Structures are given as structure tokens and as C-alpha cells.
Amino acid sequence: MITRLDEIVTAAVARGKKRLAVAYGQDTHTIEAVYNAWKEGLVEATLYGDKATIEAACAELNIDPNIFNIVNESSDVTCVKLAVQAVVNGQADVLMKGLVSTDKYMRGILNKEAGLFPPKGVLSHVAVIELPGRDKLISISDVAVIPAPDFKQKQKLIGYLAQTAKILGVEVPKIACITASEQVLPSVPSSTEGAILAKMGDRGQLGKVIVDGPLSLDVALYKEVAEHKKVTGSSVAGDPDCLLFPNIESANVFFKAATHIGGAELAAMVMGTKVPCVLTSRGDSALTKKYSIALACLAAR
Numbered sequence: 471m472i473t474r475l476d477e478i479v480t481a482a483v484a485r486g487k488k489r490l491a492v493a494y495g496q497d498t499h500t501i502e503a504v505y506n507a508w509k510e511g512l513v514e515a516t517l518y519g520d521k522a523t524i525e526a527a528c529a530e531l532n533i534d535p536n537i538f539n540i541v542n543e544s545s546d547v548t549c550v551k552l553a554v555q556a557v558v559n560g561q562a563d564v565l566m567k568g569l570v571s572t573d574k575y576m577r578g579i580l581n582k583e584a585g586l587f588p589p590k591g592v593l594s595h596v597a598v599i600e601l602p603g604r605d606k607l608i609s610i611s612d613v614a615v616i617p618a619p620d621f622k623q624k625q626k627l628i629g630y631l632a633q634t635a636k637i638l639g640v641e642v643p644k645i646a647c648i649t650a651s652e653q654v655l656p657s658v659p660s661s662t663e664g665a666i667l668a669k670m671g672d673r674g675q676l677g678k679v680i681v682d683g684p685l686s687l688d689v690a691l692y693k694e695v696a697e698h699k700k701v702t703g704s705s706v707a708g709d710p711d712c713l714l715f716p717n718i719e720s721a722n723v724f725f726k727a728a729t730h731i732g733g734a735e736l737a738a739m740v741m742g743t744k745v746p747c748v749l750t751s752r753g754d755s756a757l758t759k760k761y762s763i764a765l766a767c768l769a770a771r
Contacts, residue, residue, distance in 0.1 A: 471638065471640060472639050474600060475607070475735055475737055475761045475764075477760075478761060479596075479761070480769040481768055482764040482765075483511045483512055485767070485768065487511060487513055487514055488513050488564050488636065488726060488766075488770050489513070489515075489516070489562040490507070490516070490562060490563070490564050490566055490763065491516050491518065491554075491561075491564070491565050491566065492504060492515060492516065492517045492518060492567075492568050493518055493546075493550040493565065493566065493568055493570055493578065494546040494567075494568040494569045495515075495518060495524070495549075495566070495569070496517065496520055496523045496527060497568060497569040498530055499754070499755070500568045500754050500759065501517070501524065501533065502533075503759030504700060504758075504763070507760050507763045507764065507767075508677070508755060509766075510760070512760075512764055512767050513763060514539075516538065516540075516541060516556065517539070517542075517554025518543055518552050518553050519540075519541075519543065519549055519569075520542065520543070520544045520550060521540050524538075524540055524629060525540075528566055537545075543714065546574060547574055550574055550578035551578055551670075552619060553565055553566075553578075554579065554581070554586050557586065557639060557744075558585045558611065558744070562745075563660040563745060564640075564741075564747070564767055564770050565579075565746075566748050566762075567748060567749050572749065572751075576593075577748065579592070579593070579740065579747060586743050586745070587742070587744075588742075588743075590746065591625040591684060592627075593615055593616075593737075593740060593742040593743065594611055594612045594616060594626065594664075594740070594741050594743075595611065595613055595614040595615040595616075595749060596609055596610070596611045596612075596631060596634050596738065596740075597609070597610050597613055597736050597738040598610075598638070598738070598761075598765060599725070599728055599729075599735075599736045601727065602734065605757050607711075608710060608711065608712065608713060609631050609634045609636055609711065609712045610631075610712065610725065611630060611631055611713075611715065611721065612627055612630045612718060612721055613718065613721040613724075614718070614722070615740065616718065617717065617718045618718070619716075619717070624647075624663060624667060625667070625676065627714055628645055628671075628679065628712075628714060629677065629714035630741040630742065631643065631645055631678070631714060632676075632677060632679045632712070632753060633741070633769075634712075634741070634765075634769070635711045635712055637765075637768055638723055640711050642678055642679065642680060642706060643679050643680070643711040644679075644680045644706040644711045644712070644714050645679055645681045645706065645710065645711065645713055646664070646682055646685045646690035646706050646707070646714065646716055647681065647683025647684055647714050647718055648660075648683075648684075648685060648686070648715050648720065649664055649685070649686065651686050652684060652686050652699060653684070657764065659730045660716035661684040662684075664685070664716075668681050670680050680704070680705055680706060682705070682707065683714075685701075685704075685706065685707060686690070687713075687724070688714060690708075691706060691710070693708025694708075695708075696708045698735035705767065735758065735761065736758055737758070737764065737765040738750055738765070739762060739765055739769065741769075745770060745771075746766035746767075746769040746770050748762045748763055748766045750762050
């Protein structure tokens with residue numbers, strides 16, 4: 471089982487290089503991450519962006535631009551379109567967001583005519599977090615795409631979380647449905663939905679997973695808290711592989727608090743598309759972006 475983010479890199483390298491299409495890949499953070507991924511043996515990369523800007527960024531980083539295939543295009547929207555076409559046409563295995571804003575990147579992915587997003591699909595963002603002091607990685611959803619997942623969408627998110635955990639070598643992922651309290655509160659929709667999802671998990675309706683909910687975040691993460699609050703009979707409390715959050719606000723706050731305050735590191739990708747799509751913040755570090763590339767490469771066919 472993969473328990474650290476650097477092990478994702480090792481596992482992805484062992485599978486062989488993937489072809490990476492980078493939409494508007496002309497900022498130093500993105501180029502440094504892609505260069506590091508290339509140097510590790512993860513990818514062969516095509517950068518879609520303004521060639522002069524890419525070459526200037528490479529010069530600043532002391533990187534030879536000739537290691538990349540550069541498609542010269544100054545429009546960020548067109549860069550997204552071209553990169554999406556490349557993966558749809560089988561010319562690339564993984565899509566990555568560069569300097570382009572998230573809304574433009576997502577519009578390119580969701581474009582029905584492009585063919586990357588299947589009809590009636592559910593798009594979601596999954597992050598894999600390495601928290602200091604924990605002995606395994608935790609996958610979380612959804613911090614960036616679905617503002618308030620409904621009950622059917624939560625079932626899909628559980629599937630994506632399980633798929634990600636299984637990529638990391640977890641045979642039967644333990645998934646915690648997070649809400650404000652470990653008690654079932656009929657007045658709180660995420661509480662009752664967590665309880666229903668847990669029962670569906672018990673009956674095998676959600677696949678080969680163990681689901682428990684509702685669980686507060688402290689009960690989900692810390693066994694001693696679960697014991698203190700007398701939460702019994704749960705194999706998830708204190709030992710989760712995945713956290714399903716009730717909405718984008720709670721997930722995003724946890725995500726940013728864990729990384730910026732708690733010293734966690736992460737990898738992230740968009741799921742529900744025909745190929746894995748790397749989606750990181752323009753302000754994320756080159757290391758975060760390299761880990762995200764590695765995760766997407768590991769998930770790619």
C-alpha cells in the first residue's frame with residue numbers, strides 16, 4: 471500500500487512514461503513541476519502556450535525548453551481547447567491545467583463537443599493528503615468542483631474516492647461521511663444522508679467499501695476522540711482512508727487549513743472524465759503539482 475506521496479511518484483514511474491498535455495503551461499511553477507516530472511521519468515510533455523513566454527520562463531529556471539514539445543498559442547482558451555483535443559484524440563494520456571483560470575479550464579473539459587466529459591457524467595475533484603503524524607494517505611472530496619453535492623452525486627463521489635484509494639493499494643477503502651456531529655440529526659441533511667450511505671455500504675450497494683456516517687471530523691480522524699465520545703462499532707472512526715465532505719465550503723476549508731496551517735502536502739486531480747485531469751491552484755507549489763501529475767499518471771490507463 472502507498473502511504474506517502476513520494477511513493478506515488480515511484481509507482482507511477484514504474485508504470486512507464488505518460489504523455490502530458492499542459493493547457494497554457496507558461497508560468498514558472500507549472501514548467502518547474504513538469505520539468506521535475508520529466509526528470510523523474512513520469513512524462514513526456516507538450517506545453518500549449520506562448521512560445522516566447524515559455525522560453526523566457528525556462529531561461530529563468532535554467533531549463534532547456536527543447537525537452538518539451540511546445541505548441542505556440544497566445545490565447546489561454548484556445549490552449550485549453552487544443553490540449554483537450556490532444557487527450558480526446560489519443561495523442562496524450564493526461565491533461566493538466568497551467569496558468570489558465572480554473573473556470574476556463576473546466577469549461578474546456580465540460581464542452582460537450584470536445585468529447586472529454588461523458589453525457590450525464592459527474593465531474594469531481596479528489597485530493598490525496600499526507601497529514602503529518604498519520605501513517606497513511608487520506609483521499610478527500612470535493613474541494614473544488616461541486617458546491618453542494620446531492621445524494622446521487624455523493625454516491626458517485628464515494629465511487630471516485632474508492633477508486634483513488636484502490637489506486638493507492640487500499641483493497642477495501644474505509645470512507646467517513648463527514649458532518650457536524652457523530653449523532654444522527656434529522657434536521658441536518660448531511661447527517662441523515664451520511665446514515666443512509668452507511669447503510670447502503672453495509673448492504674453492498676456502494677461496491678467493495680466500508681462506509682460510516684454521520685461522523686464529525688475529530689471522531690473520523692482520531693480513535694481516542696471516538697472512544698471518548700462513545701462511538702462504538704465503527705471500523706472507520708479513527709482509521710479512515712477517505713473523507714466525504716457535505717459541501718465545498720467544509721471540504722475547501724479543511725483542504726487549505728491542512729496544507730497552509732497543518733503542514734500537509736497533497737496531490738489532486740479531476741475525476742469523471744475520460745482521462746485524468748490535473749487541477750491545482752495557480753498558487754500551488756511545484757512539489758504539489760509534481761505529486762498531482764504523478765497521481766494522474768498512476769490513474770491513467
